[in-house]
Amino acid sequence: MSFAAVNYSATIDQAFANDSSLRKRVYDAIKTTPQHAPLFEDIAKYTLTNVRSDNANASQTVVVPSEGPAPKKRKIQNGDVEASAESSAGLTEDAPLKFYIQDVSFSVPMRKKLTLEMTAGGYLRARNQTSKQVEFGFHVSKIRHVVAVPVPEKNQRQFNFCVIPWYGDGVNPPPDGQPAPEAMVWTVADGPPKAAFSGTGQPLGAEGETGESLIRRMLNENLTHTQVVRPDDRQFVSAMAEAHRKTEKAYHVKAFRGSKEGYLFFLSTGIFFGFKKPLVFFAFEDIESISYTSVLQRTFNLNIATRSTSNPEAEPEEFELSMIDQADFSGIDTYIKKHGLQDASLAEARRAKKYNVNAPKNEEAAVANGEGEEEESELQKAQRELEDQEDEEEEDYDPGSEGESDGSGTSSDEDDDDEEGEGEEGEEEGDDEGADLMDELGSEAELPEDQV
DSSP, rough: HHHHHHHHHHHHHHHHHHHHHHHHHHHHHHEEEEEEEEHHHHHHIIIIIIIHHHHHTTOOOOOOSSSOOOOEEEEEESEEEEEHHHHHHHHHHHOOEEEEEEEEEEEOOEEOOOOOEETTTEEEEEOOOOOOOOEEEEEEEGEEEEEEEESSSSSSSSSEEEEEEEEEESSSOOGGGGGOOOEEEEEEEEESOOOOETTTSSSOTTOOHHHHHHHHHHHHHOOOOOOOEEOOOOOOOOOSOSSSOOOOOOOOOEEEEEEEEEEEEOOOOOOEESSSSSSSEEEEGEEEEEEESOSSEEEEEEEEEESSSSSSSSSOOOEEEEEEEEGGGGHHHHHHTTTOOOOTTOOOGSOOOOOTTTTTTTHEEEEEEOOHHHHHHHHHHHHHHHHHHHHHHHHHOOOOGGGGOOOOOOOOHHHHHHHTTTTHHHHHHHEEEEEEEEHHHHHHSSSSOOOO
């Protein structure tokens, strides 16, 4: 075999290494028509330099667009996140690691066990443990919030780490209509750290340190402008204990956003709602006001109005969290007042409409209430007529006129009076009837016998 043949053979083997049947068909075609060997070699080179590089970049699913002029974008195949070529290169480069933790259970943006890595260049990313490809991640400068909260309603104590990038909090939309980046959520069991290593391969974890505290410490050491936030007794504790662990405090409140059930956590930097997509984090600086609606005997709704910090001129957006248990009303109200969040429960937009039934009778007051002069005067006229009619009825009413009636029948008012004073008046009626009977008998007795 000549050198040229060996050369194109190596190129074809590398290009079609994952498809042995296609590689065999290429070699069969070359044997049949050797003159086409250069063509197949060019196809193999194109596959190596273009198709595979595109597939490698497509494995990145969460990269926040950088500030400033937007560089040329490459569409990611997962459908809703884009990444710049510069960011993609930094995310996937074979850089030294500061730490890595194997067998981490991710739930967002994909549900899979992956290796969590922090590179020396400041990238937090997740690597596929089989293919060794980087699945998703972003630079620490793009991280806005990180929360670590207990997972509710689990038999064994677990923690969810939620890493929320800029424009991925569900409140602030990304600029220029770009797709919003997704958050990262993974779960850590409460116990000693497992398969956690430094960049040099040394096991991580001090004596008595849990996996949750280890990850929290490592993240805090590498985050630039934020820190990991955890629930705090001084902020909020649910009035109801943890359902599956009765001896532990619960820091969550069950709520619904539309038809999606989730959990609210009232933290020192804002209110977090998770864990189903889309996650929402209401930072204090984004909250316009908070109000209570649909307050019933057992549940109430919490309405959070937000104003985007990226677009202050936009109209506030309102989020309704419904079906919250009344047992937690006092704790939530204390939290809202403690952080000075405006309570808009009695805002003008939420007040019952005034129909001006008992409005002032002067026209100036009617106009001040926002009603039209013509409509207002009709309402006042009807009200005055009703009041005048009532006054006339009160003036004509004479309580003593009931006993002076000459009619043989009784009115409805007399019937009512008879019912109220049934005992006493019954006796008087009995006496009158007896007297009438005696008069009739007496008149008959005085008549001659022939006329009786």
